[in-house]
Amino acid sequence: MTSKPTATDSPVDATGSPAIGSPTSLETLLGLRSSTSLAGKLQPATDAMAQEKALLDKALLDKALLDKAPPDRMAPPHAAAASAAASTAALRQPPQPLDDVLEMELLFIHAGTPESALAQSWMQRMLDGTRLHVARFQDNITEQVQRFMPHAIFVHFDPLSTDEAAHLASQLHISHPHLPCVAVGRTKYPQCMLAALRAGVQDFLDVDAPVQTALQTVRELIKRMPAPQSSAPSAPLTAILSARAGLGSSLLVSHLAWYLQKRLHGRIEGKEISASEISNETLDGLLIDLGNPSGDCSLYMGTQSDFDFIEAVNNLRRFDRRLASTGLSRHESGLRMLTLPRQSSRLRDVSYADVDALLLRLRQYFRHVIADLGAVVPTHLAMRVALRASQVWVVCDQSVASVVSTTELLRQLDEQKIERERMHLIVSRHDSQLELEAQQIAKQLQLPLLATIPERRRELAQAVNQGQLLPSRLQREPYVQAVDKLATLLITTHHQAHAGDQAAPARGLNRFFHRTRS
Numbered sequence: 001m002t003s004k005p006t007a008t009d010s011p012v013d014a015t016g017s018p019a020i021g022s023p024t025s026l027e028t029l030l031g032l033r034s035s036t037s038l039a040g041k042l043q044p045a046t047d048a049m050a051q052e053k054a055l056l057d058k059a060l061l062d063k064a065l066l067d068k069a070p071p072d073r074m075a076p077p078h079a080a081a082a083s084a085a086a087s088t089a090a091l092r093q094p095p096q097p098l099d100d101v102l103e104m105e106l107l108f109i110h111a112g113t114p115e116s117a118l119a120q121s122w123m124q125r126m127l128d129g130t131r132l133h134v135a136r137f138q139d140n141i142t143e144q145v146q147r148f149m150p151h152a153i154f155v156h157f158d159p160l161s162t163d164e165a166a167h168l169a170s171q172l173h174i175s176h177p178h179l180p181c182v183a184v185g186r187t188k189y190p191q192c193m194l195a196a197l198r199a200g201v202q203d204f205l206d207v208d209a210p211v212q213t214a215l216q217t218v219r220e221l222i223k224r225m226p227a228p229q230s231s232a233p234s235a236p237l238t239a240i241l242s243a244r245a246g247l248g249s250s251l252l253v254s255h256l257a258w259y260l261q262k263r264l265h266g267r268i269e270g271k272e273i274s275a276s277e278i279s280n281e282t283l284d285g286l287l288i289d290l291g292n293p294s295g296d297c298s299l300y301m302g303t304q305s306d307f308d309f310i311e312a313v314n315n316l317r318r319f320d321r322r323l324a325s326t327g328l329s330r331h332e333s334g335l336r337m338l339t340l341p342r343q344s345s346r347l348r349d350v351s352y353a354d355v356d357a358l359l360l361r362l363r364q365y366f367r368h369v370i371a372d373l374g375a376v377v378p379t380h381l382a383m384r385v386a387l388r389a390s391q392v393w394v395v396c397d398q399s400v401a402s403v404v405s406t407t408e409l410l411r412q413l414d415e416q417k418i419e420r421e422r423m424h425l426i427v428s429r430h431d432s433q434l435e436l437e438a439q440q441i442a443k444q445l446q447l448p449l450l451a452t453i454p455e456r457r458r459e460l461a462q463a464v465n466q467g468q469l470l471p472s473r474l475q476r477e478p479y480v481q482a483v484d485k486l487a488t489l490l491i492t493t494h495h496q497a498h499a500g501d502q503a504a505p506a507r508g509l510n511r512f513f514h515r516t517r518s
Contacts, residue, residue, distance in 0.1 A: 105131050105133065105148050105149055106130060106132050106151065106152055106154065107133045107134075107135060107144060107145070107148055107150035107152075107153045107154070108120060108123050108134050108154045108184070109134075109135045109136065109137060109139075109141065109154070109155050109156065109168065110136060110156035111136065111137050111156065111160065111164060112137075113158060113160050115156075115158040116158065116161075118207065119184050120156075122184075122207050122211075123154065123184065126211050126214050126215060126218075133148045133150065137161065137164045140356075141168065141353075142353065142356040142357065145176060151179075151180075151222075152180040152181075152182060152218075153172060153179060154181075154182045154183075154184050155168055155169050155172075155181060155182070155184065155196075156183075156185060157183050157184065157185035157192040157195060157196050158185060158186075158189070158192060159189055159192060162191060163195075165192075165195070165196070165199075166195040166196065167199075169181055169201050170199045171353055173199070174357055175316070175353075175356070175357035175360060175361070176360075180221055181200070181201050181202060182202055182205060182221065183196035183199075183201040183203070183204045183205065184204075184205045184207065185204065185205075185206070186206060186208055203217055203221055205217060205218075234360075234363045235286075235362075235364070235369050236369070236391075236490070236493075237359065237363060237369045237370075237371065237388060237389045238368070238370045238371070238390060238391055238490065239386045239389035239393070240252065240253050240370070240371070240372055240373065240392075240393045240395060240426075241372075241373035241374065241375075241376045241382065241386065241392070241393075241394060241395065241409075242374070242375050242376070242396065242406075242428075243375065243376065243394075243402065243408065243409035244401070244405045244406075245374075245375035246375075247375070247395050247396070247428050248428050248429060248453070248457075248460070249375065249395045250289070250291050250296040250297050250374065251460055251464070251469075252426070252483065253287065254297050255469055256370060256487060257285055257287040257297075257335055257370045258331065258335060258469060258472075259483060259484055260370070260487045260490055260491070261284055261285035261335040263487055263488075263491050263495075264368060264491075265333070265334055283321070283336065283366045284335075284366065285334070285335045285367065285368050286328075286335070286337070286338065286370070287301075287336070287338070287370050287372070288338050288362075288370070288385070289337065289338070289372050290339075290340055290372060290373050290374060290381060290382055290385060291340075291374025292344070292379070294339055294341065294342060294344075295339050295340070295342070296374075298329065298337055298339050300469060301335070301337065301469070302331075302467060302468075303330065303331050304329060305327075305337070307327045307328060307329070308339055308340060308341040309339065309340050309358075310341050310346045310347065310350065312338060312358055313355065313358050316354065316357055316358060316361070319358070319361055321365050338362075347379075347381060350381065355381065355385070356384070356388065359385065359388050368490065368494065368495070373385060373386060383412075383416050383418075386413065386416070386418055387416055389422065390494075391423075391424065392413070392422050392423045392424075393423075393425075394409070394410070394423055394424070394426065394447060395426045395427075395428050396425060396427060396428070396445070397428050397430075398427065398429070398430065398431060398434045398436045398437075399436075400436070403441055407444075410423075410445060410446075410447075420447070423447055424447060424450035425441065425445060425447040425448065425449050426450050426452070426453060427441055427449070427452045427453070428453045429454075429455045429457065430452040430453060430454055430455060431454075438452045450486075450489075451485060452482065453479065453482050454479055454482060456477075456478060456479040459477070459479065
């Protein structure tokens, strides 16, 4: 005797998986035993085969429902055929475009497998009329996001690349928490769905489901989206480096970051900063000290902190504006600082993606970031920061050895695809009495000369030995004048709102000095 199906039975397709459209819950779906289709081999698929499978699933579902229906509500014998015909007509109709997302940019990321090609074709057909950009897992996704500024990212999950897709989705959740991330795959692969949900995606689009269902899911996702983040500020990043130690790069960076912080915060020279003003101040300037040996800038600025660059990378999931304000060391001017750990071995586990994500996060929280890359025998970390910098200032002094070392440094920067258009030259410890002039050095290095920093080693050593820097109020000090010009350059180039506030007092002082000379 054949047992009758119980009320908990669900219609199944020929492979033993739940039929599409069955009322199977997500928990039940994820708990299903793997079928023969999950053995590791992907099934070849085309649009025609997908249509045939959809029709077969629909017919099996209709048949199962007819078997369970009471006699007085039994559908006519031709109900399954009519339903199948309706499904065929629906599949032949082109999907209606999403009018509310036609102007949006979307990014689809896949592994480059045959299954990925099918998913990409399905995505393009579903989002007809919408700009869909495509990238692969091995591409630099941070660069893709910065280039296309997508409103949502779709990550393809298939059995051959589940771990890669899950890792990418997790990284996107950390580096771009406000950017919707959607998984694309097949619900007949439960391990893919489970990995996607654990990675923190906001939804899962089934390639085998009706196109209109996926369209509705995307439409609801777009409605839930926050305001576009394309207008979010991205702070300028100024990287300063040299080819040899002893050129005063760290001292230059420390003075520049301090002077710029006072400018950004609207400070008047000579005015003390009250405790209440410090507690309410915004996140204006950040100094990242990546020089070797580490911590020189912190030593010059008199600040210490246990929260270093590696700690920031390891805490990306909870690194928000509040942590940036309270966790980083702070100078009395309000300048925040982030340094490398003393144990250089901890740098080995830092990935490029994590560095890019941290820099992107920091540039969202601060108004200007200055990075001291130190005397570079270029480390991977320093080169990565230079690659992301708005401008790269190369420090060289008036010696043949320094020019030769800087030439090699520039060659290495060129190999890292760092454009010369972003590079400028600063000649440090400049002495006008020496025959090797700054313009000659710039011509030899093929870099535009940005500034010359005068030779003031004795004055700088005396200030540092007293635990301080040269304050910007020393208007007659040549070193202060040179660094202050660089701070003014950054203000006028990147912070126009502050340029007018700073220009008016300067013009007044110039007129005053002109009258006294007359």
